[in-house]
Amino acid sequence: MRRTATWIAVAAGLIVFGLARLPLERSLETAQQSAYLRAESLNLGLRDQLGQLSYAAALSGFRSLVAAFLWIEAHTAWEQTAWGRMAGLFRTVTSLQPRSLVYWDLSSWHMAWNAAIAAYQNPKEPSEFLRRRAEREYQLLGKEFLEQGIANNPDRYILQERLGVLLRDKFSDHAGAAEAFGKAASMEGAPPYIKRMAVYELASVEGKEQEAHEKLREIYDLGPDERKPRVLTLLHELEEKLGIPENQRRVPVAPE
């Protein structure tokens, strides 16, 4: 009789404690999610990619550990130049650890640079058209990694900067690059050179010369430290192009 009473008391205690901690747990979950400390739940699609054992491990609180081992596997795939397998592993790793900038950044770099060049130089594919198309597909995949990484890390500037570099170097999209660098420059912790890179790209966009000139002047007016050779050259070129009167020019003479 006494044992039954104890068990009823224990069960009641568990339920009461459960009800009492519910609001605290929910508020803690929200606080942890706001601080980017609690990732989204794993989806079923990831189970197929991971396999049962790794999925179970990831569910048990070892996401970062599983991600690290898969990253090493991706590195082995890189040594074997198995680009398709790498792409699949990168998708899984970044899904497991969406807040890791290193994983997003390097996944994009491997795809847009290494895999794209390897695809273009593929000796087994005689058609240049097909090689070019494969190269572009890998570059787009690299861009996709960065865009997804930015969506998961809207508070960090690094991936925005990398997107700017990718758009500039692989897509010759100066307007897009200027926008990406501009967003990166406005974020906390961004080094000052990113602001200059945004203006450099803007200066290459047709019809944006006036805006680029104004921003270059702002940078020039910040002081001698910001008057880098490229700033002076571009400012002079734009002043020439826009026909700025001699007495209003910051750089009237072409820099050496």
Place this chain on the structure above:
Amino acid sequence: MIRRISAIGAVTWTELVRLKVFYFIVIFALLVIGNSFFLARFSFEEEFQMLKDIALGAMSIFSALLAILASATLLPKDLEDRTIYTILAKPVSRFEYLLGKLAGVFLLVTLAVILMGGVFAIVLLLRTQIVLHATAAELGGMPAAELQAALQKVRAAGYDPALFSAGLVILVKAWLLAAMTVFISTFATSAIFTTITAFAAYFIGHLQSTARDYWMAGGDLGPVAKIILALVALIFPDLQAFNLVDGVVTGTSIPPGVLFKTLALGCGYIAVYTALAAAVFQTREL
């Protein structure tokens, strides 16, 4: 009372140490040190990221295993050896006995986490110093400002004060698991049953928040599903709340308020599981 609990705790600690449980620290050290040599092939950012992933992941695994396995054997072993009768024949209450046992496991887990954290900190510190020297040698000819920026980047990738907070959360989670396992062992009939049930509770605990969210959201769930989800949400601990390592290894810091709330929740669980264990153990026929 404190003296009696400390005495039982010290004996429990000695018994556990004699089981040579600290051998796993050697495995941990080999894993971390071995990996650090292998990871030197990667860029320093990848290397530090993976070193943290593997070391903190291994700390979580080993501390959880140690907490569950050490706690699961406590009561069944004393019952089997009949030691419990000798102890309880003395002026020691069952509550004090239970607290002493738990204190011994807590001490063991704490030392294990400190040792693992120490090995990890030394390896991370050494690898950071090696990369710093290599970077300084490689970029020796660069302007001082750029060199300092590069070195700062290496330091930022290596050192992170949030790692200490992550270690603290791992420790509290291990204590929680120990308290939960002791609670299970007070009504379990064998060590195997306790171990299996504790591991099942560990897995379910990591899904508790999902069950809770579904239950709270309501939706089109049937009454049976609602009852099952409610029971999971109310009975099992939310172990995902203590799984902050994934965020910390990516450079995210734990705000003091969040850290305090997490630790407070952990202490709450420990207190309640210990109280429930004491209540069940009080009426158990020995």
